[in-house]
Amino acid sequence: MKNLLFPLLVCIGFLACKDKNKEGNASLEDTADLIVTNAKVAVMDKSYTMANALAVKDGKILQTGTTDDILKLKGEDTQHIDAGGRTIIPGLNDSHLHLTRGGRFYSAELRWDGVKTLKRALEMLKEQAERTPEGQWVRVIGGWSPFQFEENRFPTPEEINEATGDVPTYVLFLYSRAWLNKAGLKAMGIDENTKAPEGSRFEKDSNGMLTGVLLAEPNPTILYARIGGLPPLTEAQMVNGTKHFYRELNSQGITSGIDAGGGGHKFPKDYVGTKTLAEDGQMPIRLSYFLFPQNKGAEYEEFQEWMANNEVGHNGEIHIDHGYELEGGGEFLAWSAGDFENFLAPQPFLEDRPTWRSDIKRIIRMHVDKGWPFRIHATYGETIANIMDVIEEVNEETNGKLASQRWLIDHAETVKEKELQRIKVLNGGIAIQARMAYAGEYFVERYGADKAKAAPPIKKMMEMGLPVGAGTDGTRVASYNPWSALYWLTTGKTVGGLQLSEPSNILSRPEALYLYTQGSAWVSKEEDVKGTLENGMFADFAILSDDYFSVPEEKIKDLSSVLTVVDGSVVYGAEEFEALTPELPEIIPDWSPVKYYGGYQRN
Numbered sequence: 001m002k003n004l005l006f007p008l009l010v011c012i013g014f015l016a017c018k019d020k021n022k023e024g025n026a027s028l029e030d031t032a033d034l035i036v037t038n039a040k041v042a043v044m045d046k047s048y049t050m051a052n053a054l055a056v057k058d059g060k061i062l063q064t065g066t067t068d069d070i071l072k073l074k075g076e077d078t079q080h081i082d083a084g085g086r087t088i089i090p091g092l093n094d095s096h097l098h099l100t101r102g103g104r105f106y107s108a109e110l111r112w113d114g115v116k117t118l119k120r121a122l123e124m125l126k127e128q129a130e131r132t133p134e135g136q137w138v139r140v141i142g143g144w145s146p147f148q149f150e151e152n153r154f155p156t157p158e159e160i161n162e163a164t165g166d167v168p169t170y171v172l173f174l175y176s177r178a179w180l181n182k183a184g185l186k187a188m189g190i191d192e193n194t195k196a197p198e199g200s201r202f203e204k205d206s207n208g209m210l211t212g213v214l215l216a217e218p219n220p221t222i223l224y225a226r227i228g229g230l231p232p233l234t235e236a237q238m239v240n241g242t243k244h245f246y247r248e249l250n251s252q253g254i255t256s257g258i259d260a261g262g263g264g265h266k267f268p269k270d271y272v273g274t275k276t277l278a279e280d281g282q283m284p285i286r287l288s289y290f291l292f293p294q295n296k297g298a299e300y301e302e303f304q305e306w307m308a309n310n311e312v313g314h315n316g317e318i319h320i321d322h323g324y325e326l327e328g329g330g331e332f333l334a335w336s337a338g339d340f341e342n343f344l345a346p347q348p349f350l351e352d353r354p355t356w357r358s359d360i361k362r363i364i365r366m367h368v369d370k371g372w373p374f375r376i377h378a379t380y381g382e383t384i385a386n387i388m389d390v391i392e393e394v395n396e397e398t399n400g401k402l403a404s405q406r407w408l409i410d411h412a413e414t415v416k417e418k419e420l421q422r423i424k425v426l427n428g429g430i431a432i433q434a435r436m437a438y439a440g441e442y443f444v445e446r447y448g449a450d451k452a453k454a455a456p457p458i459k460k461m462m463e464m465g466l467p468v469g470a471g472t473d474g475t476r477v478a479s480y481n482p483w484s485a486l487y488w489l490t491t492g493k494t495v496g497g498l499q500l501s502e503p504s505n506i507l508s509r510p511e512a513l514y515l516y517t518q519g520s521a522w523v524s525k526e527e528d529v530k531g532t533l534e535n536g537m538f539a540d541f542a543i544l545s546d547d548y549f550s551v552p553e554e555k556i557k558d559l560s561s562v563l564t565v566v567d568g569s570v571v572y573g574a575e576e577f578e579a580l581t582p583e584l585p586e587i588i589p590d591w592s593p594v595k596y597y598g599g600y601q602r603n
Contacts, residue, residue: 031075032057034539034568037067039083040547044090044517044532048510054088056539059321059568064533081563084576087547089513090533091255091540091566092482095431095469095520096331096410099249099257099287100274101265102475103242105141108233110593112144113479114601118151122163124597129167131591137184137230138169142476145438146173147496155179157212170230174439174477175220176342180212188229197221199348218345220263228264233589235272240588242273246285247584248599250572252482253542253561255285258431258471258524260331260375260410261292267306278324284571284582286540288327288524290375296335300363303329307370313525321538327524328373331410334359337376339383341411341435341477343442350386361390368398373406373525375431381414388422395426403427406525408467411435413443413455420457420464429467431523432456432515434485438478440494453502458489462511469523470515481600486512486548487557495557509549539568543577558602 032055041051043064053070055062063070074080110128115121121144128138146154160171161181168184180188192210196202199219203211214222233241249257261267268275277283291306293299312326332338336353337360350356360376367374378384387409395402408429409415413436423430436443436455444452454460461468470489474480484495489512492501507515518531530538543563546555563580564572573580587595 030073032062032070032073032078034079034081034565035070035074036081036083036088036543037070038085039543040085040087041533042087042089042510042513042549043534044510044514045534054533054541056565056568059539061533061535061537061539063535081577081580083543083563086562087544087549088533088541089253089544089548090517090531091542091564092253092516093256093258093469093520093531094254094471094474094480094482094516095258095523096260096433096471096473097257097480098262098265098473098475099245099259099285100242100271100289101259101262102480103245103273104238104265104270105139105233105241106245106248106599107237107241107587107589107592107594108136108230109139109141109475110597111599111601112140113481113599115144115148116150116601118146118149118153118155121149122155122159124593125160125163125169125171127596128593129164129169131596132167133591135231136591137187138164138167139230140171141227142172142174143474143479144173145441145495147441147494147498152496157181160212170226172223172227172476174342174435175223175340176216176344176439176442178214178223178226180214180226182212185210185212188226197225216340216342216345218340218342218348220340220342224263237588238273239276240585241592241594242277243282243584244587244594245599246277246283247572249480250284250564250566251561251574252480252600253544253559253564254482255540255542255564255566255571256520256526256530257285257287258327258469258520259287259289260473261290263292263294263332265292266294267291274324283323284566286322286530286538286566288322288325288526290328290330290373291326292330292332293335299332299334299359300366303333303363303366307366307372312372322524322526322529325524328375328406329363329367330375331377333363333367333374333376336360337387339377339379341379341413341439343439343446347380347382350383357386357390360387361394364390364394364402365397367407368394368402368405371405375408375410375523377410378415379411379413381412381416381419384409384412384415384419388419391426391428392422408469408523411456411473414447414451415456417457417460420461420466424464424466429469429522430456430461431469431471431520432458432461433471433473434478434488435473436500437484437488437494440500441496441498444498444500449500452500454505455500457505458507458515459505462507467519467522468515469520470512471520479600481557482516483557483559486516486559487553489515490556491553513548540566545575560602
């Protein structure tokens with residue numbers, strides 16, 4: 001498509017072959033489908049160009065420039081949007097967001113994301129318990145930090161029980177701990193004799209009685225298992241919830257997301273919500289996904305089956321390019337080689353698991369042999385050093401084939417410069433997420449403030465020329481709100497306001513936005529088609545509620561989109577653009593927390 005557009009763009013640039021009609025408008029060949037004028041357009045090219053307007057044709061950026069220039073591309077059927085002086089950015093792209101799983105559960109979950117006080121959070125629990133029907137649960141599944149509350153603390157088991165009464169309730173904090181109320185313990189058949197998985201425990205009081213607190217120390221299987229035991233939604237509810245979740249992401253300015261699979265989320269069975277939208281041509285977001293094995297000890301066999309029956313880079317029968325695409329394997333490849341980001345528990349070490357090296361090596365080798373990209377979850381520098389030993393071995397054994405393929409490390413909070421150099425030599429990249437924004441206080445408590453100053457060392461990665469994508473790791477380990485992540489990147493602060501990063505590790509606003517656009521596009525091998533608003537790139541962009549580049553830093557986390565466009569079509573509008581929003585079916589089931597609270601809480 002770029003080759004087809006190039007002659008047209010040359011004509012526009014030099015105004016040498018314009019065939020004007022009698023009114024002086026552009027010819028049909030040059031006419032835009034959509035123009036947006038009176039704006040502050042951040043093109044996000046290498047020069048950080050700013051323009052005043054943009055034009056779209058056939059789902060791609062036709063031209064950016066002055067309002068006068070872009071108005072020359074207006075025809076009788078051109079949609080014209082006046083941005084009212086607002087800022088336009090390329091659509092945000094979360095490089096590590098559990099989209100398909102988030103959509104699958106969205107309509108059943110009560111979100112504490114953004115709630116300002118614990119008092120209000122408990123009120124929401126109580127209200128939701130009163131409307132939750134028999135056989136269902138009240139669920140708060142991650143995305144919050146106790147330090148976002150004015151009270152700066154967790155809820156107590158007594159407070160949760162008082163709020164929810166006889167309605168089974170499960171509250172998850174990241175993958176560190178969870179609370180089951182008394183009704184929830186009873187419904188799951190958990191008592192003082194129930195054995196917890198290795199590396200976790202059911203908390204007991206001084207009398208040996210269960211408190212309802214579940215602790216991952218640091219193994220989160222105890223938390224996964226309880227989530228997996230909650231009542232499932234119907235297929236219709238999952239499809240409906242996925243529509244509403246993707247609308248929620250659009251409202252944040254997100255136009256693309258790279259799905260990292262997830263525990264308790266099986267492919268293809270649990271992908272029905274997103275797959276249905278893709279097959280019906282209803283995707284309002286571009287989604288790339290990686291496959292995450294579920295069967296500990298049988299991961300190799302899972303990948304064998306997937307590789308025999310699926311093709312990477314395949315879109316299927318969908319209505320937009322790069323709309324629903326398989327990218328490769330990860331973020332886990334082998335469970336024995338995974339560490340855990342639970343900063344409330346001691347750091348795990350791969351050396352304690354005798355099979356980790358052989359487990360992950362043969363899976364990495366399979367990916368390289370089959371030409372599948374891969375990504376690997378690794379929180380700690382020691383984990384990354386060990387995994388790099390294996391990656392280098394595979395690269396040598398395949399005569400450099402690994403280094404010619406797309407691969408990356410996820411998270412990398414305490415990666416060392418030596419390992420960054422090793423990653424760069426083999427053409428790897430890194431996807432960083434805002435997990436420290438939600439658990440940074442506990443990181444400091446365990447590892448000290450000095451170690452938090454460059455956790456992860458984002459600026460060093462960029463200075464070295466490593467490909468870096470930004471994201472959240474939502475919906476459980478952090479909120480899916482990209483503006484909380486951009487706030488963390490540009491201030492170095494947690495959502496509770498604790499200063500973590502030293503000045504040398506804090507990004508400028510354009511740098512942070514680059515990671516959330518072009519940087520993330522690299523992760524899914526799409527940097528040539530999206531991430532900027534240059535001519536010929538996908539027409540995915542957002543008009544913001546306020547100017548990202550100039551608002552006071554504390555206002556960054558309050559930003560949102562007032563108009564989001566994907567593939568040249570409006571997928572979301574608010575405020576003066578609300579009438580442009582495509583219709584969405586009412587959320588189901590009727591008791592869904594989304595119906596009463598929505599998603600991210602801004603009030």
